[in-house]
Amino acid sequence: xxxxxxxxxxxxxxxxxxxxxxxxxxxxxxxxxxxxxxxxxxxxxxxxxxxxxxxxxxxxxxxxxxxxxxxxxxxxxxxxxxxxxxxxxxxxxxxxxxxxxxxxxxxxxxxxxxxxxxxxxxxxxxxxxxxxxxxxxxxxxxxxxxxxxxxxxxxxxxxxxxxxxxxxxxxxxxxxxxxxxxxxxxxxxxxxxxxxxxxxxxxxxxxxxxxxxxxxxxxxxxxxxxxxxxxxxxxxxxxxxxxxxxxxxxxxxxxxxxxxxxxxxxxxxxxxxxxxxxxxxxxxxxxxxxxxxxxxxxxxxxxxxxxxxxxxxxxxxxxxxxxxxxxxxxxxxxxxxxxxxxxxxxxxx
Amino acid sequence: xxxxxxxxxxxxxxxxxxxxxxxxxxxxxxxxxxxxxxxxxxxxxxxxxxxxxxxxxxxxxxxxxxxxxxxxxxxxxxxxxxxxxxxxxxxxxxxxxxxxxxxxxxxxxxxxxxxxxxxxxxxxxxxxxxxxxxxxxxxxxxxxxxxxxxxxxxxxxxxxxxxxxxxxxxxxxxxxxxxxxxxxxxxxxxxxxxxxxxxxxxxxxxxxxxxxxxxxxxxxxxxxxxxxxxxxxxxxxxxxxxxxxxxxxxxxxxxxxxxxxxxxxxxxxxxxxxxxxxxxxxxxxxxxxxxxxxxxxxxxxxxxxxxxxxxxxxxxxxxxxxxxxxxxxxxxxxxxxxxxxxxxxxxxx
Numbered sequence: 001x002x003x004x005x006x007x008x009x010x011x012x013x014x015x016x017x018x019x020x021x022x023x024x025x026x027x028x029x030x031x032x033x034x035x036x037x038x039x040x041x042x043x044x045x046x047x048x049x050x051x052x053x054x055x056x057x058x059x060x061x062x063x064x065x066x067x068x069x070x071x072x073x074x075x076x077x078x079x080x081x082x083x084x085x086x087x088x089x090x091x092x093x094x095x096x097x098x099x100x101x102x103x104x105x106x107x108x109x110x111x112x113x114x115x116x117x118x119x120x121x122x123x124x125x126x127x128x129x130x131x132x133x134x135x136x137x138x139x140x141x142x143x144x145x146x147x148x149x150x151x152x153x154x155x156x157x158x159x160x161x162x163x164x165x166x167x168x169x170x171x172x173x174x175x176x177x178x179x180x181x182x183x184x185x186x187x188x189x190x191x192x193x194x195x196x197x198x199x200x201x202x203x204x205x206x207x208x209x210x211x212x213x214x215x216x217x218x219x220x221x222x223x224x225x226x227x228x229x230x231x232x233x234x235x236x237x238x239x240x241x242x243x244x245x246x247x248x249x250x251x252x253x254x255x256x257x258x259x260x261x262x263x264x265x266x267x268x269x270x271x272x273x274x275x276x277x278x279x280x281x282x283x284x285x286x287x288x289x290x291x292x293x294x295x296x297x298x299x300x301x302x303x304x305x306x307x308x309x310x311x312x313x314x315x316x317x318x319x320x321x322x323x324x325x326x327x328x329x330x331x332x333x334x335x336x337x338x339x340x341x342x343x344x345x346x347x348x349x
Numbered sequence: 350x351x352x353x354x355x356x357x358x359x360x361x362x363x364x365x366x367x368x369x370x371x372x373x374x375x376x377x378x379x380x381x382x383x384x385x386x387x388x389x390x391x392x393x394x395x396x397x398x399x400x401x402x403x404x405x406x407x408x409x410x411x412x413x414x415x416x417x418x419x420x421x422x423x424x425x426x427x428x429x430x431x432x433x434x435x436x437x438x439x440x441x442x443x444x445x446x447x448x449x450x451x452x453x454x455x456x457x458x459x460x461x462x463x464x465x466x467x468x469x470x471x472x473x474x475x476x477x478x479x480x481x482x483x484x485x486x487x488x489x490x491x492x493x494x495x496x497x498x499x500x501x502x503x504x505x506x507x508x509x510x511x512x513x514x515x516x517x518x519x520x521x522x523x524x525x526x527x528x529x530x531x532x533x534x535x536x537x538x539x540x541x542x543x544x545x546x547x548x549x550x551x552x553x554x555x556x557x558x559x560x561x562x563x564x565x566x567x568x569x570x571x572x573x574x575x576x577x578x579x580x581x582x583x584x585x586x587x588x589x590x591x592x593x594x595x596x597x598x599x600x601x602x603x604x605x606x607x608x609x610x611x612x613x614x615x616x617x618x619x620x621x622x623x624x625x626x627x628x629x630x631x632x633x634x635x636x637x638x639x640x641x642x643x644x645x646x647x648x649x650x651x652x653x654x655x656x657x658x659x660x661x662x663x664x665x666x667x668x669x670x671x672x673x674x675x676x677x678x679x680x681x682x683x684x685x686x687x688x689x690x691x692x693x694x695x696x697x698x
Contacts, residue, residue: 156505156604216658238662255505309565313587
């Protein structure tokens with residue numbers, strides 16, 4: 001069977017923080033692009049963007065934009081995906097959606113290739129890319145779950161502002177300058193652009209990411225809880241999350257407590273396991289002060305894991321520190337990786 | 350019985366970050382000072398300091414400096430306390446020591462007045478002030494332990510650089526300016542001044558506070574674990590900690606998971622309990638985005654608690670977010686508060 005040489009790829013949200021990383025990732029991976037269509041809101045349409053040395057003009061995304069498209073990568077907000085992904089599917093495209101629009105839809109696979117690549121086989125045109133903070137955690141935990149079982153996850157996150165888009169990075173920078181120069185400033189974006197109040201992020205920590213739900217958890221926390229269960233196919237898994245925004249531009253960190261099912265597991269066992277786990281780089285050498293940090297992960301596709309230690313009281317309890325570039329493995333790279341898996345599995349027509 | 354009108358108070362480490370806050374707290378509290386002696390290392394001796402409108406010259410701390418002293422507040426490093434606190438006791442002073450030198454000594458009470466004030470009755474001249482991150486956590490958890498029992502604590506911290514002294518705050522500021530101005534910089538202080546390697550703290554998160562121990566936990570983490578058990582008189586309590594340094598100048602935050610002993614407790618029960626708990630200010634109104642943040646706690650003596658919610662799987666599990674000024678309740682205020690308790694209990698001769 002002859003393999004198709006190049007695919008018609010559309011990037012929706014091409015001018016955004018994640019969209020830009022998607023284009024760079026497509027370049028870096030030498031993704032087999034036959035034709036590239038860059039789409040955005042009406043507001044950003046007309047922007048010129050360079051990809052693989054050629055100049056593209058970004059067009060306004062409309063249903064008919066997807067005629068002839070093989071793979072559409074969506075990262076332009078949930079409402080855009082809800083409206084246009086079904087239109088793209090109608091026209092024969094497979095959509096990889098980086099918003100939360102379809103993640104919990106039971107007809108939509110939620111995929112991290114290192115964890116559940118085969119869920120792609122059951123797709124109905126749309127594949128959801130999980131939330132950034134979920135992706136890096138399941139990459140680190142799935143090898144442990146497979147070998148030793150997993151019955152409890154409690155995570156506290158340390159999340160970068162770029163998760164709220166380029167405007168939030170800008171806000172962090174502007175506030176930082178204002179504080180250093182002893183000038184006034186007015187928070188306008190964080191913690192959540194669409195929420196009622198906005199707080200200082202520079203030199204602060206905000207324990208709110210996304211809107212609060214009725215149960216007292218934020219939507220970000222519920223995403224981590226529900227998506228982890230779905231990706232691991234473990235609806236009964238006990239997962240809890242506390243999500244916190246930090247004055248860091250790029251790179252999410254997570255302090256994760258887990259309980260395994262098996263007795264007698266050691267920290268050395270987990271290190272040995274994660275050393276060769278797909279997508280994971282083990283950085284765990286306390287004696288030489290080697291552990292992952294957000295400043296070191298920027299621009300890298302891997303999930304970095306360190307500080308692995310056994311709980312001092314709980315025979316089946318372990319602590320880990322997990323760091324990754326939230327724009328890459330947390331978004332752009334995982335989306336492109338899904339597209340690569342679709343091609344590998346022969347699922348792109 | 351006639352009450353002594355004013356005490357001879359000595360502050361050891363008077364020029365340091367915590368020492369300065371101690372002096373300010375003594376002023377704010379109108380502490381009954383008869384005579385004030387300010388002490389420091391030879392290097393800082395000679396510095397002029399204003400307290401209650403009078404100018405004091407800081408003197409080099411020596412054994413004979415403590416002649417006639419009633420209460421000595423130590424915050425000049427563990428080695429200074431180890432050498433001079435026993436000398437002060439010999440001369441009749443009661444020492445409140447803010448270093449880790451004596452905290453785990455079984456002859457030394459480790460005191461947070463809201464939690465275990467009566468342990469002061471068994472003192473032998475030295476009282477230890479706990480680690481900053483421990484203090485704020487036990488203030489929040491002790492009312493829960495008393496009413497509902499407590500069998501598990503898992504904490505992830507978000508700690509300010511001022512816990513490493515004024516030089517670390519300076520380093521954060523200098524690095525931040527350098528990064529904003531696109532200039533080179535060389536980390537020299539954090540994560541631990543005396544450790545081999547130093548890392549960027551600005552726009553980063555460092556999962557190391559104090560030196561690593563053989564079991565893979567840092568000394569800061571072991572302080573939180575062991576001190577919590579000692580203060581609560583619960584040696585068997587399951588406590589785990591992951592301690593992380595953030596680009597925040599002042600104010601430690603903590604994401605705390607607990608398991609209580611009692612069934613049927615609700616988040617509303619815990620909020621009701623903490624609303625009136627000593628030393629606690631409840632800030633928990635998600636609908637109006639009310640929760641504690643380090644930027645809001647600076648300069649306040651209280652421990653702020655919010656984001657209280659019941660675990661979605663563990664019937665006895667709860668999550669809390671605890672924030673306090675690490676230089677005040679975490680150090681200076683708790684020390685002065687111990688001194689006030691000593692006077693109240695008639696323990697100062």
